[in-house]
Amino acid sequence: MRHTFMAMRGIGAALASAYALVLVASVQAQTQAPSAPTAEQAYKSIKVLNGTPAAELILSMHFIRTALGVTCEYCHVAGNFPSDAMKPKEIARQMISMMFAINKNTFQGRQVVTCYTCHRGRAQPIGAPVYPLDDPKPEAAPVALPSADQILASYVRALGGDPAIRRITSRVITATQYIPTGPGGTVPVPAQTEQYQKAPNLVLNVYKTPTYTISDGFDGTTKWAQDAAGRVIDAVRIDQGRARRGANFYESLDLKQAYGKLTVGGIERVQDRDAYVVVADVPDDTPERFYFDRDSGLLLRKAGVLPTPLGAIPFQVDYEDYRDAGNGVKLPFVIQMYPANPRVELHVTATVRIQKVEENVAIEDGKFIKPQSRAAPPR
Numbered sequence: 001m002r003h004t005f006m007a008m009r010g011i012g013a014a015l016a017s018a019y020a021l022v023l024v025a026s027v028q029a030q031t032q033a034p035s036a037p038t039a040e041q042a043y044k045s046i047k048v049l050n051g052t053p054a055a056e057l058i059l060s061m062h063f064i065r066t067a068l069g070v071t072c073e074y075c076h077v078a079g080n081f082p083s084d085a086m087k088p089k090e091i092a093r094q095m096i097s098m099m100f101a102i103n104k105n106t107f108q109g110r111q112v113v114t115c116y117t118c119h120r121g122r123a124q125p126i127g128a129p130v131y132p133l134d135d136p137k138p139e140a141a142p143v144a145l146p147s148a149d150q151i152l153a154s155y156v157r158a159l160g161g162d163p164a165i166r167r168i169t170s171r172v173i174t175a176t177q178y179i180p181t182g183p184g185g186t187v188p189v190p191a192q193t194e195q196y197q198k199a200p201n202l203v204l205n206v207y208k209t210p211t212y213t214i215s216d217g218f219d220g221t222t223k224w225a226q227d228a229a230g231r232v233i234d235a236v237r238i239d240q241g242r243a244r245r246g247a248n249f250y251e252s253l254d255l256k257q258a259y260g261k262l263t264v265g266g267i268e269r270v271q272d273r274d275a276y277v278v279v280a281d282v283p284d285d286t287p288e289r290f291y292f293d294r295d296s297g298l299l300l301r302k303a304g305v306l307p308t309p310l311g312a313i314p315f316q317v318d319y320e321d322y323r324d325a326g327n328g329v330k331l332p333f334v335i336q337m338y339p340a341n342p343r344v345e346l347h348v349t350a351t352v353r354i355q356k357v358e359e360n361v362a363i364e365d366g367k368f369i370k371p372q373s374r375a376a377p378p379r
Contacts, residue, residue, distance in 0.1 A: 045082040062184065063308050174193070179209065205217060223235040241282075275292055278291075319335055320335075
């Protein structure tokens with residue numbers, strides 16, 4: 001069963017961190033045995049993805065489904081996925097081998113060509129232009145762009161300013177959302193969420209559905225998740241780094257320090273508004289893109305990817321309906337995620353609607369301690 005674990009951090013993370021919103025998609029998908037099994041050790045009939053971490057195999061299958069616009073049964077026998085009876089499965093293996101060879105021989109091993117490069121959501125690649133054709137667009141006239149420092153300063157002012165942000169040291173958020181469950185996260189379940197945040201970097205999220213409760217958090221060191229059976233596991237390495245950045249209660253003030261390099265990439269349309277694009281390099285991770293409203297300065301979108309052996313899974317979060325939460329600092333009261341988290345099917349979406357925000361409330365540090373597992377982790 002796959003669950004969304006929303007983690008809206010302090011003011012910065014609530015606004016600026018897509019991965020802080022939803023990092024642990026599924027307790028089972030995230031779990032790795034101590035020996036970090038490979039795909040062929042965990043699954044049957046693996047022939048071209050040998051050596052791939054088992055935790056990344058299903059993510060790769062999600063990528064193929066979207067790249068080709070097909071269902072699992074296009075290549076797999078229903079109820080018997082290891083079977084090699086389907087011809088498209090063997091063709092897919094040949095195409096994966098070809099893609100690996102192109103990237104190795106032409107692009108020095110960099111992942112430039114993927115399934116999506118040719119398929120574009122179609123089972124059969126199209127090699128000729130399709131009518132009606134779009135008219136060529138003229139090159140846009142060069143526009144003078146502000147620096148990344150200027151854009152970030154405008155963002156902080158739009159939120160309420162440095163002093164107002166720092167006066168807040170804790171926050172409790174109550175919200176609603178649909179949690180993606182079932183195969184690939186395709187079964188939405190309504191949930192009431194409670195999030196507790198405390199400076200400098202403590203987070204606890206509790207998700208209550210009509211039939212079960214799950215939770216996740218960051219205890220200052222480790223990102224963890226607890227499923228409905230009480231099993232507790234730690235997030236995988238890439239998600240630990242993303243959670244650590246997002247758990248910073250004052251992330252909006254510390255964006256420059258959190259990233260290796262910030263570059264202004266131009267202006268794009270987001271939510272029918274012009275937005276400055278700031279590209280953030282991340283040490284030991286993939287770049288992230290921030291989209292700041294050209295007029296208001298507020299963050300409209302954050303986008304990144306989750307790498308897989310076959311291609312990068314895009315993940316973006318849109319921030320809307322900014323309001324003063326009561327102490328002079330604005331928060332987005334509607335957060336939309338595409339997909340619902342990076343580890344579910346790409347067409348699954350989720351919307352968080354904040355109902356209540358309480359700030360500067362007393363929260364004991366003990367509330368954020370990672371709980372003891374009440375059952376053995378899944379294998």
